[in-house]
Each structure stands twice: as structure tokens, then as C-alpha cells.
Amino acid sequence: MPEALALSAPRRATAVLGEASAAWFLVAPAGIALFLLLLGPSAALLALSFSDWELGAPTLAWIGFENYAELATDPVFRAALSNTLVYVRVVMPASIGLGLGVALLIESGTRLRAFFRAVYFLPVVSLLVAMATAWQYLLHPTIGPVNKLLAMVGIAPVNWLGSSDWVMVSLCMIGVWENLGFVVVLFLAGLTAIPADLYAAAETDGARSGLDRFRLVTWPLLGPTTLFVVTITAIRCLRVFDTVAALTRGGPNNASEVLLHMMYREGFSYFRIGYSAAITVVFLVIVLALMLVQTRLLDRQVHYG
Amino acid sequence: MRTARTLVEDTPRLALLSLGACIMLAPYVWMFFASLKPGSEVFRDSLTLWPETFYAVENYTKALTAVPLARFLLNGVLVCSLILVFQIAFAVPAAYALAKLRWRGREWAFGLVMLGLLIPYHVPALPLYVGAARLGLLDSFTALVVPFSISVFGIFLFRQAFRALPDELMQAARIDGMGEFSIVWRVVMPNAWPAATAFATFSIVAHWNDLFWPLIIVQSPQMATPALGVLFFRAEEAGNDVGALMAAAVLVTAPMIALFLLAQRHFIRGIATAGLKG
Amino acid sequence: MRAEGGRAILIEGVEKAFGATRVLKGVSLTLRQGEFMALVGPSGCGKTTLLRIVAGLESADAGRVVIGGRDVTRARPADRDIAMVFQNYALYPHLTVAQNLAVPLAMRRLSALERLPLVHRLVPGNAARRRAIAARVGEAAAMLRIAHLLDRRPGQLSGGQRQRVALGRALVREPAAFLMDEPLSNLDAELRAGTRQEIVDLHRRAGVTTIYVTHDQVEAMTMADRVAVMMEGEVLQLGTPREVYDDPCDIRVAGFLGSPRINALPGIATENGVSLGTLALPLRAAAAPGSAVTIGLRPEAIRVAPLGLACRVEHLEYLGAETLLHARLEAPEARIVARLPVAAGEGLSRGDAVRLGADWERALVFGADGKRLALHQAARIDA
Known part of the structure; x- marks a missing residue:
């Protein structure tokens, strides 16, 4: 026995040591890549946002908050910021409201569940640029089927993507179409996680109407799902880029300029790296603020300990 | 009462869902039928779906020849698979070390992963572009693939999956004489298959459909991915030919939709669990 | 002295297919007002489905359910005036214990408008009704000794506490019937024994008609006034615990009740009794001579006897207060379990x-179809 004891002590020590070195060996590639490709560049971006650097310029100067000061007075940036926020404020509640409705409808019966789920989910996996092109055809002012349909009921044609009054409306509609399936699938997952016995209990407790059961069981138990969906959808909306790049390029007259597209134009068309970096920082701050609100403030109200 | 409803009782539900489904499918339907018609017919009457003159061969030929569309698709497949391979190769060992090994610095490292989760991939784009330009890598596969080779979301997802595995599994493998590296690939990974398929579908969809990065990094049509290819096609003269444009749109959309219809369950679960970060 | 509350329940010809x-x-059953009936049977026998049909959570394909003289077969659960306790408790996780207990009252006594947050303050008379509900919740909580938990949420409670809240949610109302679906199966053994007695006491006080579904024969035997033994979608026997144990009508009932299981020995009917190996037993069953019968003997009816059947000991289980003897009967081939005093096993x-x-007078004789056969006269032999 003494031999066994004497042996086991150092063995354990080497095992732990071996475990630690193996761990470092396993983490190293990912760790290096994480610094080189994500954390490092993100820090560089933050630094660049305080510089006046333009691509190709031999020198750069540190100009403090000048880029941000310029953003504050730049009407294009104001348009981009307000359009992005409008887009979030319209597309997020609309896709969540409609998505919850569709999910409840799909879940409330047994017929064609998988079919409808697939149909509503289709836009999520479709190449958005290509589908935007299809939308462009649908919404074409002269030959588009949408205007032709409207003409049949006597409504004058609308220049959906070409007029500054309608362009955000059109982009928001496409945005809802694009995000709806995502929301539906998340809500469906949330709904199936609600124990069936709770509905049975609600019915025996006297919750006669579907609305009573929704208020007593469905809505409170969907709380965590809803919060998650709100955050994710808001971030997806904040990132709106593809439809703008493919359909309007921010036009007409900056009426559909959004944050990421403006950042793209300033950085990669005009090569104003410093200015573009400042826009990216604003974008990042909004994203972080959203996540902070989710984790710090709201999380506690929807999780029942 | 939780009982099967009769078809009549189910009608309002089916009617509402069908109405919504029609709107969801409208762009696909018109896209597809326009790709079968000659341009003149599209201009004359876009409400009628069925073509008077069947023009599919001409449209699809033009779509495939005006720009190297087949090349775009091939690029897409190549880029997506390379990205996925790299992401898994980097993320899985790290996730295992974070989930199952005890080492000093583990909490700290996981903190960095969580920090990475908060940063959208648009943020490092600008410095990465500058770096690629300095290295002369613009317009190359390297520039298309490398920035995405590390997926913090992948690390996070795999870590959660690995944590659910019993410790005894690894202990048994160690007693059988396996090293940590073989444990990762021969014991842990085969037991985390659902997480792997979920991650794979998420990654493929995200990068097949990505426009932002290719738009920044790619200049020549030879390097374009499908998403960018659509824009190239529109920029060509062919862009005014609605029929051919829709044919091109059908061709680039079809592979992912086909894959989705084949593996619906995996796709939906993958994207639902992966909603965390895009 | 016990209270008689609730209503009588009539279940008539209920059929259901999935x-x-x-x-x-x-299935047909009749419960008297205030009766405590256990529905017992192996899992998959249909007992939970039957309970859910009585509750209205499942619809019957045929037959009817009458509660207190009112046919409720087509009525919704909320209109049947029943209270149900679920196996996994089904407490609302977002509501406190007090709110959970108040739900059944609020749903019935307050209108939809009065239940809205804030708005309810505007409705006249509402405050008084709410006070009445709070008082009733307090009474129920006191009865179950959970008054100190009223502000907690279900997630912060132990299994036993949740179980009490689930009971409380049924108790706050004075329903026509309590329906309980394996309410003790998620508790550990010690808690289960205590709560078993408590439910019996609660029933004695409130006296509300109760249907209690369980797969545990001990619960059924110790708690119920009458036990309905279900198997494969049928009620095989309905009777007091004594009747179903001592006088089972079917070999399956006899086999389900009692632990260790009843011994089933293969016998053959003769002119004046039943032959079991070398023994001729004067059990004159109503069976054609020469036909095969099964003799059921409870383990506690068996003893070591010098003139008995020749057996070989397979193994012994010493249980402290008694010894279980597992033996093999050689002719005819059968296994026997006997419950012996410790001294006899030594x-x-x-x-x-x-x-x-x-004790052959305690032997039960079953026909080839498993049904109990009547005996023409009590027998007594010394073996």
C-alpha cells in the first residue's frame, strides 16, 4: 500500500500538468486566430476611428473625436442612423407580431405543420441578393405585378423603390418578409417547450377562452423566447445591408441610406477609413447597448427562478 | 379540449396560413415564371404566370454565358466548404479545452470568447481589408476564407455541447491510452453530432448568402461568390433582360433551397439555435 | 365522522381509441358522493386516459360522464366543476404560490375585465371579491401548512412543497370532484408515505368525491374506499381493498395486487376437486373434469408442512421480520414463493x-380464461 500511495501523488500532479499543457496546445490555434482576425482588428478599428487616415495616404494623424464630431453634423449620417432605427422599429415589431401569430396558428392544429413551417422559413435560407432582385421585379413601377394588381382595384402606380417617400416602406416590407420565418421558427421552438399539462391545468382552473389561456400560460412562458427573439431580430435589423446594396444603394437622395451601407461607401468607395471606422463604432455601440439591455435589465423579469 | 379538429373546424387556420404563405411565396413564383418568358412578354403582361412563348432555354443559356455563373456557384461551394472546415478545425479543440479540461486561464479565455460573441463580423472588416491590401491578398480565395476561419459562435456552441457529455467518456479514453488530441476527434466529436450539423447548416447558409465581405474584397468576376455574382450579372448588359436576370436568380437561389428541402429539420434547428450571432 | 362533499359521478360505457x-x-364506474376511489393498474392500462376524459381534457369516442346528475360528456373542463392534481404538478412558473392558488377562484369569480392588471381597480365591488379570494387562499394554505411560502415562486420550492401547492390549488375551491393523476409519483419514498396519509386526512375533512389514479397498489389499498383495477382498457374489478385482494375475480387482478405476487399453480379439475401434483384438493370448482385450472395461493397462505408438496429451495430472502422462501415445485413444474416466519426459514x-x-381454504381457483371459478363448498384438508 505505501508504494501505491507514493506512486499516486506525483502521477496526479503530472496528469494535471499534462492536462494544462494539452489545453494550451488545443486552444492556441483558435486563440491566435481570435486575436489576429477578430479582437485585434476590432481594437484597430477603434483606434482608426480617431484618425484621419485614408487608404493610400502615406501618413495619418490622430484627430481625437473629430470624426465623431463630423458624424454629428453630417446629414447623410443622420439619415443613415434614423433610417436604420426606423427600419428596426418597424421591421422588428412587425415580424415579431406576425411571427408570433403565424407560430400560434401553425401550432394550434396538426394539419400541414411542416409544410407551413418550411414555406415561412424559406426566405431565411434564400440568397437575399437574388430574392431582392425578384422583389425589384415585383415592385417595378411599370411592369411589376404589384402595381398591376393595384391598378386592377384602381390604385395609381407607386414608385416603390424609386421615390423617397416609399423606399423605406418597401425595404421594411422586404425586411419583414425576410425575417418572419426566423421569428416563427424560434417561437415554434418556444411553444413546444411549454408543458401540455399547464394548458390542461388552465382549462380545469376555468380558463375557458383561448385568450385566457394565452394570458395565463402561453405569454408568460414564452417570456424568455420573446426576449431572445426581440434582441436577435433587432440586431438582424440593425445589420440591414444586402437589400440596400442590391436595390437602392442608399438612394434616392439618401432616403434609404443605412449605417452599414454608409460605412461601406465611406470605407470602400471613398476610402475614408477613419470616418468609416467611426460609423462602425457607432454601429457596434448600438449592438452592445441592445445586448446589455437584454442581459442586465430584462433577463431577470422573464426567468422564473 | 385537445382533440383532433375536423377539416371544417380547421379551415380558418388553414385559410389564414395559406394567405400568408401566398405572400411569402410570391417572389419565388414570379421569379420562376418570369425566367421562362421572353423579355417582351414580361413587359407586356407580368400578371399572367404561364408563358405564351416558352423561352427558358434562351434565358438560362444567357444567364450561364453572359457571366461565368457556373464559376460563381463553384466559388460559393468552395468558399463555404473551406470556411466550414477551418472553423471546425479551430473551434472544436478549443471548445473541448474550454469545456472539459482544467487549466489556469480557462475562465479568462472563455471571457474572450464571450467578448468575441458580442462583435458583429462587420466590425473587423475595415482593418482586415487594409491588412489584406497590404499583403496583396485582395481578390483571392485566401481573403474570402481566412477572416471567417475562426468562429466564436462555433466555439461557444461546441463548448455547450461538450459540457453535456459525461466526464467518464474522456476518462475511459485516457485509460485506453488516447491522447487529448485523439480524444477530441475520435471520442468527443462523434458524440456531439447534433451540434455539428446545427453549426454546419448555420455556417453554410450564412456564408453562401453573405454579400458584405465579398463585395469588399472581390474585384474580378473569377473570384465572385453567388451573392456577388447576381450584382455582376445586373451590372452587365444582361441586367436589363428581366427573363435572363430571373433565370440567374433562380440558379443561385436553387442550391440552398434544394439543400434546405432535403435536410429541413437540420436547417431549422441549426438556424434556430444559431440565432445567437450571425 | 366524515364530511360528504362533492357530487356523485357516473361513468358509462366510455370508449376511446388513439x-x-x-x-x-x-368502461363503466359509479362513484357515490364523497367517495374516494382509486383507479389502479399497470402503466398503459388506460387509467390516466379515463381520468382525463372525466376531466374533459380528452373526449370520449362513446359513452357518457355524469357529474352530480348533469351529463358533462360534451362540457368543457372549466364547466365541469372539477379540480385536478397533475403528476408533475403543472404549477404556473411565473406566478407566486398565492397567485397559483388564486387562479381557479379568480377565473371563476372575476370577469375578464376584472382580471386585467390595474383596470380591475376601477370595477366596483371588485376589491371585496379579491379580499374574499385572498382569504380563501389563506385558509387553504394554512390547511396545507404552506402559508409561509405564499410569496415564493414554484421554482424556489422543493418537490414536496410543490406537491402541496398543487393540492392547494385543488382545495381552494369546493369542486364537485377531485381528480388526481399519480400525485405522489414524483416524491421520494419517505415523503410519499407521509403525504399519502395527509391526502386521506384532507379527504376525510373535505369529503369531496375523489378519483385517484395510481400504478402503486399500496397507495390504492391504503387510501381508497373502493379500488377499481384496470387492465388493457377495461375495469376488471371494482370493490373495497379487502374484496379485490381476498376475492379477486380474475387471475390478472390477483396477480397485480399483492407483493410478492400470488403463486399460480397449474391444477386439473376432477370429479370432486382439483388435483395438484400428488395432492387431491377438495376444491370443487365449476369446471369440467379434466380441464386445466390455475390455483392461486398468496405467499402468506403457504407454510412448511410435513405432508405438503415436495419442493426444492432456490433461494431465501431474509427481510428481518420474515423470510421469503423461493422454491421450485417439481411436479407439476412451478415456482412458489412463501412468506414464512423467520423461525420457519431457519x-x-x-x-x-x-x-x-x-391454508387451502384461502386458495383461489381460476379457469383457463383467467376468470375466477366459484367453489361449491368450503374445503378443509390437512396438508
Whole structure:
């Protein structure tokens, strides 16, 4: 026995040591890549946002908050910021409201569940640029089927993507179409996680109407799902880029300029790296603020300990 | 009462869902039928779906020849698979070390992963572009693939999956004489298959459909991915030919939709669990 | 003295099929007002489905359910005036214990408008009704000794506490019937025994008609006024615990109740009794001579007897207060379990030859179809 004891002590020590070195060996590639490709560049971006650097310029100067000061007075940036926020404020509640409705409808019966789920989910996996092109055809002012349909009921044609009054409306509609399936699938997952016995209990407790059961069981138990969906959808909306790049390029007259597209134009068309970096920082701050609100403030109200 | 409803009782539900489904499918339907018609017919009457003159061969030929569309698709497949391979190769060992090994610095490292989760991939784009330009890598596969080779979301997802595995599994493998590296690939990974398929579908969809990065990094049509290819096609003269444009749109959309219809369950679960970060 | 509350329940010819599987094949039961009836049977026998049909959570394909003289077969659960306790408690996780207990009252006594947050303050008379509800919740909580938990949420409670809240949610109202679906199965053994007694006491005080579904024969035997033994979608027997145990009508009932299981020995009917191996037993069953019958003997009816059947000891289980003897009967081939006083088991060991006899007047005779056969006269032999 003494031999066994004497042996086991150092063995354990080497095992732990071996475990630690193996761990470092396993983490190293990912760790290096994480610094080189994500954390490092993100820090560089933050630094660049305080510089006046333009691509190709031999020198750069540190100009403090000048880029941000310029953003504050730049009407294009104001348009981009307000359009992005409008887009979030319209597309997020609309896709969540409609998505919850569709999910409840799909879940409330047994017929064609998988079919409808697939149909509503289709836009999520479709190449958005290509589908935007299809939308462009649908919404074409002269030959588009949408205007032709409207003409049949006597409504004058609308220049959906070409007029500054309608362009955000059109982009928001496409945005809802694009995000709806995502929301539906998340809500469906949330709904199936609600124990069936709770509905049975609600019915025996006297919750006669579907609305009573929704208020007593469905809505409170969907709380965590809803919060998650709100955050994710808001971030997806904040990132709106593809439809703008493919359909309007921010036009007409900056009426559909959004944050990421403006950042793209300033950085990669005009090569104003410093200015573009400042826009990216604003974008990042909004994203972080959203996540902070989710984790710090709201999380506690929807999780029942 | 939780009982099967009769078809009549189910009608309002089916009617509402069908109405919504029609709107969801409208762009696909018109896209597809326009790709079968000659341009003149599209201009004359876009409400009628069925073509008077069947023009599919001409449209699809033009779509495939005006720009190297087949090349775009091939690029897409190549880029997506390379990205996925790299992401898994980097993320899985790290996730295992974070989930199952005890080492000093583990909490700290996981903190960095969580920090990475908060940063959208648009943020490092600008410095990465500058770096690629300095290295002369613009317009190359390297520039298309490398920035995405590390997926913090992948690390996070795999870590959660690995944590659910019993410790005894690894202990048994160690007693059988396996090293940590073989444990990762021969014991842990085969037991985390659902997480792997979920991650794979998420990654493929995200990068097949990505426009932002290719738009920044790619200049020549030879390097374009499908998403960018659509824009190239529109920029060509062919862009005014609605029929051919829709044919091109059908061709680039079809592979992912086909894959989705084949593996619906995996796709939906993958994207639902992966909603965390895009 | 016990209270008689609730209503009588009549279940008549209830049938239910899920797809091709017939879960209930025409079940009829009658519960007297205030009666505590246990529905017991192995899992999959249809007992939970039957309970859910009584509750209105499942619809019957045929038959009817009458509660307090009112046919409720087509009524919704909320209109049946029943209270149900679920196996996993089904407490609302977002509501406190007090709110959970108040739900059944609020749903019935307050209008939809009065239940809205804030708005309810505007409705006249509402405050008084709410006070009445709070008082009733307090009473129920006191009865179950959970008054100190009223502000907690279910997630912060132990299994036993949740179980009490689930009971409380049923108790706050004075319903026509309590329906309980395996309410103790998620508790550990010790808690289960205590709560068993508590439910019996609560029933004695409130006296509300109760249907209690369980797969645990001990619960059924100790708690219920009458026990309905269900198998394969049918009620095989309905009777007091004594009746179903001592006087089972079917070999399956006899086999389900009692632990260790009843011994089933193969016998053959003769002119003046039943032959079991070398023994001729004067059990004159109503069976054609020469036909095969099964003799059921409870383990506690068996004893070591010098003139008994020749057996060989397979193994012994010493349980402290008694010894279980597992033996093999050689002719006819059968296994026997006997419950012996510890002294009787001493000196026996594996492989020993032993002769076993029985109180044959306690033997039960079953026909080839498993049904109990009537005996023409009580028998007495010394073996």
C-alpha cells in the first residue's frame, strides 16, 4: 500500500500538468486566430476611428473625436442612423407580431405543420441578393405585378423603390418578409417547450377562452423566447445591408441610406477609413447597448427562478 | 379540449396560413415564371404566370454565358466548404479545452470568447481589408476564407455541447491510452453530432448568402461568390433582360433551397439555435 | 365522522381509441358522493386516459360522464366543476404560490375585465371579491401548512412543497370532484408515505368525491374506499381493498395486487376437486373434469408442512421480520414463493428439499380464461 500511495501523488500532479499543457496546445490555434482576425482588428478599428487616415495616404494623424464630431453634423449620417432605427422599429415589431401569430396558428392544429413551417422559413435560407432582385421585379413601377394588381382595384402606380417617400416602406416590407420565418421558427421552438399539462391545468382552473389561456400560460412562458427573439431580430435589423446594396444603394437622395451601407461607401468607395471606422463604432455601440439591455435589465423579469 | 379538429373546424387556420404563405411565396413564383418568358412578354403582361412563348432555354443559356455563373456557384461551394472546415478545425479543440479540461486561464479565455460573441463580423472588416491590401491578398480565395476561419459562435456552441457529455467518456479514453488530441476527434466529436450539423447548416447558409465581405474584397468576376455574382450579372448588359436576370436568380437561389428541402429539420434547428450571432 | 362533499359521478360505457389502439373498451364506474376511489393498474392500462376524459381534457369516442346528475360528456373542463392534481404538478412558473392558488377562484369569480392588471381597480365591488379570494387562499394554505411560502415562486420550492401547492390549488375551491393523476409519483419514498396519509386526512375533512389514479397498489389499498383495477382498457374489478385482494375475480387482478405476487399453480379439475401434483384438493370448482385450472395461493397462505408438496429451495430472502422462501415445485413444474416466519426459514438453505403446504381454504381457483371459478363448498384438508 505505501508504494501505491507514493506512486499516486506525483502521477496526479503530472496528469494535471499534462492536462494544462494539452489545453494550451488545443486552444492556441483558435486563440491566435481570435486575436489576429477578430479582437485585434476590432481594437484597430477603434483606434482608426480617431484618425484621419485614408487608404493610400502615406501618413495619418490622430484627430481625437473629430470624426465623431463630423458624424454629428453630417446629414447623410443622420439619415443613415434614423433610417436604420426606423427600419428596426418597424421591421422588428412587425415580424415579431406576425411571427408570433403565424407560430400560434401553425401550432394550434396538426394539419400541414411542416409544410407551413418550411414555406415561412424559406426566405431565411434564400440568397437575399437574388430574392431582392425578384422583389425589384415585383415592385417595378411599370411592369411589376404589384402595381398591376393595384391598378386592377384602381390604385395609381407607386414608385416603390424609386421615390423617397416609399423606399423605406418597401425595404421594411422586404425586411419583414425576410425575417418572419426566423421569428416563427424560434417561437415554434418556444411553444413546444411549454408543458401540455399547464394548458390542461388552465382549462380545469376555468380558463375557458383561448385568450385566457394565452394570458395565463402561453405569454408568460414564452417570456424568455420573446426576449431572445426581440434582441436577435433587432440586431438582424440593425445589420440591414444586402437589400440596400442590391436595390437602392442608399438612394434616392439618401432616403434609404443605412449605417452599414454608409460605412461601406465611406470605407470602400471613398476610402475614408477613419470616418468609416467611426460609423462602425457607432454601429457596434448600438449592438452592445441592445445586448446589455437584454442581459442586465430584462433577463431577470422573464426567468422564473 | 385537445382533440383532433375536423377539416371544417380547421379551415380558418388553414385559410389564414395559406394567405400568408401566398405572400411569402410570391417572389419565388414570379421569379420562376418570369425566367421562362421572353423579355417582351414580361413587359407586356407580368400578371399572367404561364408563358405564351416558352423561352427558358434562351434565358438560362444567357444567364450561364453572359457571366461565368457556373464559376460563381463553384466559388460559393468552395468558399463555404473551406470556411466550414477551418472553423471546425479551430473551434472544436478549443471548445473541448474550454469545456472539459482544467487549466489556469480557462475562465479568462472563455471571457474572450464571450467578448468575441458580442462583435458583429462587420466590425473587423475595415482593418482586415487594409491588412489584406497590404499583403496583396485582395481578390483571392485566401481573403474570402481566412477572416471567417475562426468562429466564436462555433466555439461557444461546441463548448455547450461538450459540457453535456459525461466526464467518464474522456476518462475511459485516457485509460485506453488516447491522447487529448485523439480524444477530441475520435471520442468527443462523434458524440456531439447534433451540434455539428446545427453549426454546419448555420455556417453554410450564412456564408453562401453573405454579400458584405465579398463585395469588399472581390474585384474580378473569377473570384465572385453567388451573392456577388447576381450584382455582376445586373451590372452587365444582361441586367436589363428581366427573363435572363430571373433565370440567374433562380440558379443561385436553387442550391440552398434544394439543400434546405432535403435536410429541413437540420436547417431549422441549426438556424434556430444559431440565432445567437450571425 | 366524515364530511360528504362533492357530487356523485357516473361513468358509462366510455370508449376511446388513439388511432388503431383501443385504450378504453367500454368502461363503466359509479362513484357515490364523497367517495374516494382509486383507479389502479399497470402503466398503459388506460387509467390516466379515463381520468382525463372525466376531466374533459380528452373526449370520449362513446359513452357518457355524469357529474352530480348533469351529463358533462360534451362540457368543457372549466364547466365541469372539477379540480385536478397533475403528476408533475403543472404549477404556473411565473406566478407566486398565492397567485397559483388564486387562479381557479379568480377565473371563476372575476370577469375578464376584472382580471386585467390595474383596470380591475376601477370595477366596483371588485376589491371585496379579491379580499374574499385572498382569504380563501389563506385558509387553504394554512390547511396545507404552506402559508409561509405564499410569496415564493414554484421554482424556489422543493418537490414536496410543490406537491402541496398543487393540492392547494385543488382545495381552494369546493369542486364537485377531485381528480388526481399519480400525485405522489414524483416524491421520494419517505415523503410519499407521509403525504399519502395527509391526502386521506384532507379527504376525510373535505369529503369531496375523489378519483385517484395510481400504478402503486399500496397507495390504492391504503387510501381508497373502493379500488377499481384496470387492465388493457377495461375495469376488471371494482370493490373495497379487502374484496379485490381476498376475492379477486380474475387471475390478472390477483396477480397485480399483492407483493410478492400470488403463486399460480397449474391444477386439473376432477370429479370432486382439483388435483395438484400428488395432492387431491377438495376444491370443487365449476369446471369440467379434466380441464386445466390455475390455483392461486398468496405467499402468506403457504407454510412448511410435513405432508405438503415436495419442493426444492432456490433461494431465501431474509427481510428481518420474515423470510421469503423461493422454491421450485417439481411436479407439476412451478415456482412458489412463501412468506414464512423467520423461525420457519431457519436451517433451510439453497438446494434443500422442503415440503410446503397451505391454508387451502384461502386458495383461489381460476379457469383457463383467467376468470375466477366459484367453489361449491368450503374445503378443509390437512396438508
